[in-house]
Amino acid sequence: MSHGWAVVTGASSGIGKAFAQVLAAEGFDLVLTARREDRLRELAASLPVKTAIVAADLGEAGAPQRLFEFTQSRGIAPALLINNAGFGVFGEFRNQNLDRQLEMVRVNCSAVTALTHLFLPAMIERRQGDILIVASTASFQAVPYQTVYAATKAFDLIFSEGIAEEVKRFGVRVCAVCPGQTRTEFHAIANEPIPEVMSVHTAEQVARIGLRALRKGKHHVICGFSNRMGMELQRLAPRRWVTAISERMFRPAG
């Protein structure tokens, strides 16, 4: 039996693709979106549920509205919105291309805000609906050399927590899932050397952790025990120390 429709952004790869696979196995029909349409088609063909594909660049200002209108034109009222699409850029801020940094703000923050704003009213009206936002362990402190990325992910976490409190009385649940290092295409796209950390998750683990927390009514969840401990412990240290340690961990070679 279908659980209704879920919209998954960034479904062409990594965590978004894993969300699509986990949700399809649960019986959700899926609206899959990303820029790489060929990958979305391949994924859709492998899933045993109804799917609809929207090729969209969430870095474009009108893309969230077009995605929303697509669902409306098909009579799709999603029970679940997964705001997952996102990317990072690694390196010294002053040397990074400004357009790429601003694109990151649009994809990681503006599109998340717009999609949440567009899909929320119908959920509130139905007194039912779930929104999951993929934040990061980078949401909890500044990360030099991923400065804009960490700021976008701090936005995602704070945004999720604020909206979650606003809408819980209408029966709508909102949760931010905060993965640490996860095996996807993320690091290659960010041009980031993969940091040595204790805990590395698969995309499927992140998807399952996020969905479980959302359904328990949590407003955020950090993936993995060592990531959770790390985030708790660093709260006890002066913020400046945490940033300075992070600067040494991530300083580009050379």
Ligand SMILES: NC(=O)c1ccc[n+]([C@@H]2O[C@H](COP(=O)([O-])OP(=O)(O)OC[C@H]3O[C@@H](n4cnc5c(N)ncnc54)[C@H](OP(=O)(O)O)[C@@H]3O)[C@@H](O)[C@H]2O)c1
């Ligand atoms: N991997 C990690 O270690 C890690 C850790 C913490 C948080 N996260 C977060 O997890 C989320 C998913 O990343 P991932 O690790 O699964 O990386 P990924 O494998 O690179 O997947 C990123 C997804 O986002 C989509 N995307 C990127 N730019 C887009 C744009 N302009 N318009 C529409 N879609 C776009 C990509 O699709 P197209 O390229 O086809 O458009 C792709 O489906 C991101 O929000 C990321 O910040 C990842």
